[in-house]
Amino acid sequence: MPCPKVSLAPSCEIDLDAEGKHHGYVRIQFSSDRSAYGWLPMPIMSIKNGDGPVAVVIGANHGDEYEGVSITNGLYQELDPSDIKGQIIFLPAANAPAFYAGRRTSPLDWTGEANLNRVFPGNQYGSPTEMIAWYITNHIVPRGDAFFDLHSAGKSIDHHPSVKIRLMNDPAKDAMQMKFLELFGAPLGIVGDRVHETTLSGEILPLDKIYLSTELGGAGKIRPWIRDFAWNGMKRCLRELGVLQTDEVLPEPEHKVALKAMQTxxxxxxxxxxxxxxxxxxxxxxxxxxxxxxxxxxxxxxxxxxxxxxxxxxxxxxxxxxxxxxxxxxxxxxxxxxxxx
Ligand SMILES: [Zn+2]
Missing domain, CATH: 2.40.50.100 (RNA polymerase II/Efflux pump adaptor protein, barrel-sandwich hybrid domain)
Incomplete structure (x- = not known):
């Protein structure tokens, strides 16, 4: 019998099928000059309670976008399985090496500027950023029904806060996405008609799954007024999806959303x-x-x-x-x- 190969692809420390509340790391194998047999820690958390919709909440797809990290961490720490019907999977620092370095892009790839949201669907034996994209594409995207990709602008840019959806020509899903735009409570709601290759949205939307992304300010800092409406907005959306079952009284959306088209x-x-x-x-x-x-x-x-x-x-x-x-x-x-x- 030939000698079997052992995979060096990313692996997850927690069982995403397990009921209850669990956290750990996706291990990104990285044999470096500093650590020959090491792996890079990408945090992952799950709260699961029976059958129901599966929401995926993502922060720091770009490493210097901090509002989404705060919201993702806060939700996981606050919620218990009894608050949930279905599952929420949390990826608070999707491009973890970039987040730890305080940079939009990861310094660990050969270019020194690896942008996670430009390398999808990734490569299981590629650079650290490509391996993260591969893991999300192959192990997280198939599980989710609705994705909340919480971006901001990062250090070099600032945004007036917005939420963006892409219409899918599915009346029920488009109606739910439009409802999310209203519920999130951002001043601007962007309704898109196209999606770019090599992005996370480019992997999710062709599968007819709900995908909402934000631009929650930016400039490499967290502003309380933005974080606060987005915190409430995230909960309003999770409740609308049916995954959040708490009877907490949530405020009405903080802003009446102005609908805008994608820029040209x-x-x-x-x-x-x-x-x-x-x-x-x-x-x-x-x-x-x-x-x-x-x-x-x-x-x-x-x-x-x-x-x-x-x-x-x-x-x-x-x-x-x-x-x-x-x-x-x-x-x-x-x-x-x-x-x-
Ligand atoms: Zn971003």
Whole structure:
């Protein structure tokens, strides 16, 4: 009999079929210069109580997006199996090496800049980030009925808070997703009509599963007003799904959601030169086509007139660069237009 091979693919310490409340790590095998026979810890938690819908709550798909981590941790610590019908699986730090490093991208891959949400469906024998994507694609996506992927903008960008769904042309599922937009309580609700390859949403939505993603601010910090409505919103959505069964009185959604369409290339302002970015509008402002947006000052020739920036396509200011220093090619702003329909 030939000698069998032993898998070095990611493995989970907890049994996701077990009833009750469990936590541990997905072990990402990583033989490194620092630790020859080591593995990287990706936290995973589960609360299961009988049959019912399965929700998956995800934080830190990008490692410097912190609101989702706080909400995911808080929900797991607060809830007991008796609060649940079905199961909630929690991945509070999906790109764990990036989260531990305080970075959007993982420094452990050969590029030094591995973006988890650009390597799906992953590779079980690839880099750490590719192995995480493979594990989620093959071991978490098949289990879930509804996915809540809690992004923010990260250190380089700030967002006016939003929730995004993609319509699936399934009346019942689309109605539930639209209900989630309303219940989450964010100021903006983005209704999309497309999904990108190599992303987590690109793995989930073609399977006709419910997927909701957020942009809960960003700039590498947590703001209480955003975290608070998203905390309540997450619970309102889990209750609507039927997985959360508590009789806790939850507040009404904190904001009446304004429906917006996904941005197109016309909505962006990119830096056309290196310099110091000075925005002259705020997130959440409504701007017109052609409206003045800000300056890029020349760093080493302060006597030179700054470059003036103008919005091509107006709408609500949804995204703004955070650091003042910028380089050609950086996104400085983008806007969102109203959702028609
Ligand atoms: Zn993100």
């Amino acid at each position: 290339g016309d909505h962006y302002i990119f830096a056309r030169k290196d310099g110091m970015f000075e925005p002259r509008v705020n997130l959440g402002d409504v701007v017109e086509d052609g409206q003045f947006a800000g300056y890029i000052w020349n760093l080493k020739e302060p006597w030179e007139k700054p470059e003036e920036l103008y919005f091509n396509k107006g709408g609500v200011v949804f995204c703004k660069r955070t650091p003042a220093l910028c380089e050609i090619g950086d996104t400085l702003f983008f806007t969102l237009s109203d959702h028609e329909g």
